[in-house]
Amino acid sequence: MISTRVHGLIDYGMAALLGGLSASRALPQPVGRLLGAAGAYHAAYAALTDYEGGLTPALSMRQHLAMDALGGAALLAAGLAMRRQPDGARALLVGLGVTELLVTAFSSNAPRQGPGQGGGPAARLLGPAHGHHAHAGHQVGYPPLDVPKPAAEGIFIVDSLLENALGAVLGTRMTVIRLPDGGLLLHSPTRYSIALKSALERIGPVRHLVAPNIAHWTFLKDWQDACPEATTWAAPGLRRRGQVRRSGVRLDHDLGVQAPPEWAGAIELVLVPGGAGFTEVAMFHRPSSTLVLTDVVINLEAPKVPLPVRPLAWAFGVLAPDGMPPPYLRAVVRWRQAEAARAAAELVALRPERVIFAHGAWFERDGAARLRHSLRWLLD
Incomplete structure (x- = not known):
């Protein structure tokens, strides 16, 4: 584990390295x-972090690590996407991005010292860890949390919270579809609770659990234990991932281009492919004209994003109304550009009235037009 003190040294060393490389005449101007910009970005938020290397306590260490991960992912995505640049320059960007992601993954989020610790302004602002999570959750989520809310005829959403590997709290969403036989399909299950299960069972029995891509499966085991009769459906390739195999999650069937007959013809499937084993299963509920996605559209509202991160979120295109996934996911999907573009065109051609997805403000109206705008990175 890399201590926060050592991490601070790495931060400023990385900022200096990036700044020095930017001045090199051996690199193309766009890469420079x-x-x-990456060097300035790293130095700026390092100075604003409440840890040994910080100057003022505007950011917690967990927020700092989240920004590290975004920066590393951006460098990696840029190296993959800048196809007109020399291979050596692209390899440099990929190497820097991977290095930063590795450092972030092995770094502690608990500093022993910092400019805002010991009862200072940041300590009062952030509070203890559980208080900070509650505060962050209030900002990023869409209350009421962990309760089913009607979105359309036969469609319900459950807004919840998800703590990622860096400790950052994110808003996430499950979509619940009531099938013609009265049973419920849980798309991208969120955190389990007895109260939520009871509320859902007042709508109908839970009969199907769906893991729609490689990121949205981590709560399946809890729901499987609570609903042993439910059938679990998985995105193609999910069962091959080592983390999934080690988790004890049961995956009964892989999804394909044809919806299972158990869903009584109410749902159409569209597979959005990508590289590195990524496939997202999109569902179109024809009776309500509702399209259900997961991560290929992300539409975060600026007030629910920490202020220091907003410029980066805007630059990445994940803020409303742009509604795009972050650059690294766009790069992964573009590995299979032609197939993914055909899938995106198929989604728009469905002309959904509303579009629901896992993160941010979903499209309650004008679904087809807003979806077309959010998928322009694939369609144009």
Whole structure:
């Protein structure tokens, strides 16, 4: 584990390295500008972090690590996406991005010292860890949390919270579809609770659990234990991932282009493919004209994003109304550009009235037009 003190040294060393590389005449100008901006970005939020290397306590260490991960992912995605640049320059960007992601993954989020610790302004602002999570959750989520809320005829949403590997709290969403036989399908299950299960059972019995891509499966085991009769459906390739195999999650069937007959013809499937084993299963509920996605559209509202992160979120295109996934996911999907573009066109051609997805403000109206705008990175 890398201590926060050592992490601070790495932060400023990385900022200096990026700044130095940006001035190199051996690199193309677009790559140099990108590295210069990345160096300034790293130095700025390091100075604003409440840890040994910080100058003022505007950010917690967990927020700092989240920004590290975003920065590393952006460098990695840029290296994959800048196809007109020399291979050596692209490899440099990929290497820097991977290095930063590795450092972030092995870094502690518990500093022993910092400018805001010991009862200072940041300590009062952030509070203890559980208080900070509650505060962050109030900002990022869509209350009431962990209760089913009607979205359309036969469609319910459950807004919840998800703590990622870096400790950052994110808003996430499950979509519940009531099938013609009265049974419920849980798309991208969120955290389990007895109260939520009881509320859902007042709508109908839970009969199907769906893991729609490689990221949205982590709560399946709890729901399987609570609903042993439910059938679990998985995105193609999910069962091959080592983390999934080790988790004890049971995956009964893989999904394909044809919806299972158990869903009584109410749902159409569209597979959005990508590289690195990524496939997202999109569901179109024809009776309500509702399209259900997971991560290929992300539409975060600026007030629910920490202020220091908003410029980066805006630059990445994940803020409303742009509604795009972050650059690294766009790069992964573009590995299979032609197939993914055909899938995106098929989604728009469905002309959904509403579009529901896992993160951010979903499209309650004008679904087809807003979906077309959010998928322009694939369609244009």
